[in-house]
Amino acid sequence: xVNSNCCCLSNMDFPIIFLHxxxxxxxxxxxxxxxxxxxxxxxxxxxxxxxxSTLIVLGSGGHTAEMLNxxxxxxxxxxxxxxxxxxxxxxxxxxxxxxxxxxxxDKAGIDLVGxxxxxxxxxxREVGQSYITxxxxxxxxxxxxxxxxxxxxxxxxxxxxxxxxxxxxxIAFLLKVFGIRWSSIFYVESIARVRRLxxxxxxxxxxxxxxxxxxxxxxxxxxxPRANYVGRLM
Amino acid sequence: MSxxxxxxxxxxxxxxxxxxxxxxxxxxxxxxxxxxxxxFRKGYTHLIIQMxxxxxxxxxxxxxxxxLDVDYFTFSSSIAExxxxxxxxxxxxxxxxxFETLRLEKPLIVVVNEDLMDNHQSELAEELAERKxxxxxxxxxxxxxxxxxxxxxxIAYQPGDCNTGC
Numbered sequence: 112x113v114n115s116n117c118c119c120l121s122n123m124d125f126p127i128i129f130l131h132x133x134x135x136x137x138x139x140x141x142x143x144x145x146x147x148x149x150x151x152x153x154x155x156x157x158x159x160x161x162x163x164s165t166l167i168v169l170g171s172g173g174h175t176a177e178m179l180n181x182x183x184x185x186x187x188x189x190x191x192x193x194x195x196x197x198x199x200x201x202x203x204x205x206x207x208x209x210x211x212x213x214x215x216x217d218k219a220g221i222d223l224v225g226x227x228x229x230x231x232x233x234x235x236r237e238v239g240q241s242y243i244t245x246x247x248x249x250x251x252x253x254x255x256x257x258x259x260x261x262x263x264x265x266x267x268x269x270x271x272x273x274x275x276x277x278x279x280x281x282i283a284f285l286l287k288v289f290g291i292r293w294s295s296i297f298y299v300e301s302i303a304r305v306r307r308l309x310x311x312x313x314x315x316x317x318x319x320x321x322x323x324x325x326x327x328x329x330x331x332x333x334x335x336p337r338a339n340y341v342g343r344l345m
Numbered sequence: 346m347s348x349x350x351x352x353x354x355x356x357x358x359x360x361x362x363x364x365x366x367x368x369x370x371x372x373x374x375x376x377x378x379x380x381x382x383x384x385f386r387k388g389y390t391h392l393i394i395q396m397x398x399x400x401x402x403x404x405x406x407x408x409x410x411x412x413l414d415v416d417y418f419t420f421s422s423s424i425a426e427x428x429x430x431x432x433x434x435x436x437x438x439x440x441x442x443x444f445e446t447l448r449l450e451k452p453l454i455v456v457v458n459e460d461l462m463d464n465h466q467s468e469l470a471e472e473l474a475e476r477k478x479x480x481x482x483x484x485x486x487x488x489x490x491x492x493x494x495x496x497x498x499x500i501a502y503q504p505g506d507c508n509t510g511c
Contacts, residue, residue, distance in 0.1 A: 173440035305468040
């Protein structure tokens with residue numbers, strides 16, 4: 112009798128330990144996620160003057176124009192190296208970013224070699240693509256984004272709307288959860304959005320993924336109170 | 346709004362741009378007799394249409410006997426030059442074209458493409474129209490918009506009022 116009881120107990124042990132382990136891990140992850148969301152709006156480095164590696168996500172046409180306007184006033188010495196990422200189908204945006212970086216070299220007259228990098232990424236969703244087929248293309252985009260993010264490991268992420276930024280931001284968030292790389296995500300909603308956030312903006316807002324989310328119209332600030340409104344970029 | 350006349354003494358150009366894709370219903374609306382006549386009555390002499398990848402080809406015209414001189418092209422790297430020399434711009438609702446035109450302080454009619462799936466573009470055009478920086482139309486209301494527009498009512502757009510942390 113005693114023997115068989117022992118057997119039963121040791122048989123029971125494994126699932127119970129496993130269950131405890133799973134519950135423990137899930138709890139740790141949840142606590143970590145809550146901590147990250149809580150830490151969001153806090154400053155990353157209060158006094159540090161070390162430059163921060165920065166990822167800049169470029170979109171098509173209008174998005175890129177807005178981002179370049181933003182970059183024109185960015186403190187280039189603080190945010191470097193700068194990694195520019197654009198969709199693989201978009202040749203214009205990286206070219207425009209290159210022109211901007213080249214003009215910096217000309218203006219500063221100093222050696223800025225190695226401070227700007229340009230790369231392309233698969234898009235999760237083309238303009239007009241249906242939401243259902245978007246699932247497959249999004250998975251491919253995520254795998255590619257993961258590879259790029261592990262290579263870059265940026266501390267600051269600047270994005271303003273293109274679908275490409277969603278996988279990048281999701282991975283950045285996961286890197287934070289697992290303690291691999293702490294980063295701050297800044298999202299600036301496109302000026303074209305007056306009454307409703309774009310899908311990208313909406314996701315980052317609702318999932319608490321963006322550290323700071325900026326909108327360019329007061330109407331949006333009213334509708335999404337956690338957003339910041341400081342005027343327009345264009 | 347600035348009315349700069351270069352070269353010929355009273356050339357007043359209307360520049361139509363559809364952007365990087367196509368917008369046939371805009372080109373078709375501009376190419377109608379009533380719209381061309383309305384533009385001519387308003388004092389415009391030339392019409393140049395950037396038609397993009399569209400399949401509708403507008404009719405060229407040399408502008409003889411009291412009518413508009415009409416020309417078109419698909420794409421050009423010097424859109425900015427056309428915008429600069431225009432007295433009136435009729436544009437698709439892309440933010441790039443809109444702000445480029447507003448920065449030049451040119452009178453602007455934005456025509457919203459209602460065939461686009463995710464039509465958030467009308468938001469920007471309608472907001473800027475409400476603030477009297479431009480006129481907002483649909484292809485089918487373009488004629489009425491041109492007829493009723495009062496360029497004096499437009500207010501110049503002040504770019505980039507972003508003021509914190511920038």
